[in-house]
Amino acid sequence: MPQIITEQNLRNLIDLLVKEAKLVVGPKLSGSVVLYEPLTAGSDLTLDALPRRSSKELFFPICEDILSYKRENGAMKVNDVDRSKFPETVLIGAPPCDAGSPAILDAVMSWDYKDEFYLERRRKSTIVGIACTKGDDACFCRAVGLAPDAEAGSDLFLTPLKDGSYACKAVTEKGQALVAAHKNLFAEGAGAEPVAFVDQAVEKLDLVKIKKWLEDHFEDPLWEKIADICVGCGACAFICPACHCFDINDEGSTDDGVRRKHWDACGFAKFTNHASGHNPRDVQNKRYRNRIMHKFKYYDDKFGKTLCTGCGRCIRACPVGIDIAEILETINTKHD
């Protein structure tokens, strides 16, 4: 049976979740930009813009402690991080391009060795996705097989309706549990017409064909043509919902400190630099090639998924105007 929640009740739901001591994170106006931030009340939620950064940092923080160390009476002691203290979290108001990214990252974080920092946060989180009616000309989720109304990755999925309320669909057991625990905020019924989605500049692309072209064109003039202008700033990787390169460093003295995992980017010049000085990706276009290859070939080879949700953030953020959707379209039109 379809269910409806009014905007006021959605905000009331946030209030209740905050009272239940859950960490509630959603789009919030922070200064002049909208970011995913902890909500202290339902009134904090803003749904009229795509947050500047993706929501991946909720599961994979920009920087997190992975252990602490301390010398006591001359002996070094290493202490684990108590992951049981990670808060029960509800991500609310994430469009499909953000709500869908953890489901993609689960594969790399859980193959063989399990990254419990990521997986524990995933276990303790519920994702309330929302169909996107705010797309702009950088959006290309349809191109990579998602859609403004894609439920993939959401536990509960909301569709904005023309009367200001939302149609709700519990996609997973977590979503069902969230609704069941706050039944009085939801009403049964189909509700009004859904709000229309914004047309996207890039329609669905043939990812199989693109992957095949990438397979056959590791060496190609295209890479220099599109990526010699890349300045290697890493902005695209840092705001991407799916990029997950990281580095590990210590902070503190030799006697007392923490070891931290923090974001890194394959576009940085020294990312693959060997101790000998040899660098397998010694020029910027090779580094950019790796970014495209990783997203549309390597990750699919390994995990059967595309490492991109088409959110368009990298296009909006690139200081030199590199447009990944345009690159995909270019590759999509190539015929061997």
Added chain:
Amino acid sequence: MCKSDNIYLPNLATIEAIVDETPDVRTLRLVFQDEQVRENFSFRAGQFAEYSSFGFGESTFCIASAPTRKGYIECCFRSVGRVTESLRRLEVGDTVGVRGPYGNSFPIEEFYGKSLVFIAGGIALPPLRTVIWNCLDLRDKFKDITIVYGARSEADLVYKHELKEWQERGDVRLVKCVDPGGAGPDFDGKVGFVPTVLEEAAPSAENTIALVCGPPIMIKFTLPVLERLGFTDDNIYTTLENRMKCGVGKCGRCNVGNVYVCKDGPVFTARQVKAMSQEF
């Protein structure tokens, strides 16, 4: 090895001995502090570990000792960066962290009954030294063993005392070399680059496995020589010591195309290397 499910948590080890191989290359002999870890830690030749110097971070090196030698492990590194410099400042009795063992290994059992040719350049001997001692400890399982090892200069040759030992044991053919201009007046090896010296030494490819480790440029020039000597791509093994960080296939640093060196390697056959995107 750790009881925790935190894959980034290292075991603690004490530096038991230090050997300065060259002015900037050092070997650390490490003994795990936890008795259970000491008893149970096992690895296969070719695997690597993440070694940490607390306050600085982690560096990736192969485990340079042989799995047949129990009770300790060794790592060998050149001081080139923040972490390796800090590891070099540590003294006997100090503590380091060790995560691992990681990656695949040389299929030594498949080499039984065959001859072996080891070819290494500079700081790339440690990843093969683990196999060399592993095989020497099981000497009767192998036929001829040849070691071709070169460095830029005499001073840059690592494991000098072991080179002497291999030279004198009588059941190993050691061919030492240094680059032109790198030999002192008393150098008893050859002068020339590793691929050239290998071609001159001309080990037989008959029922023989070649194991190569060195800088990419050396590997690039060594493979054609091995081909000319009659080695097939399936009988040539190498270990790609790419830059790694997490060691467990997450951090996205060591991939060569869709191959994660830390998970799918570091040991590959020449056939596998040739199938990779040429990005190393």
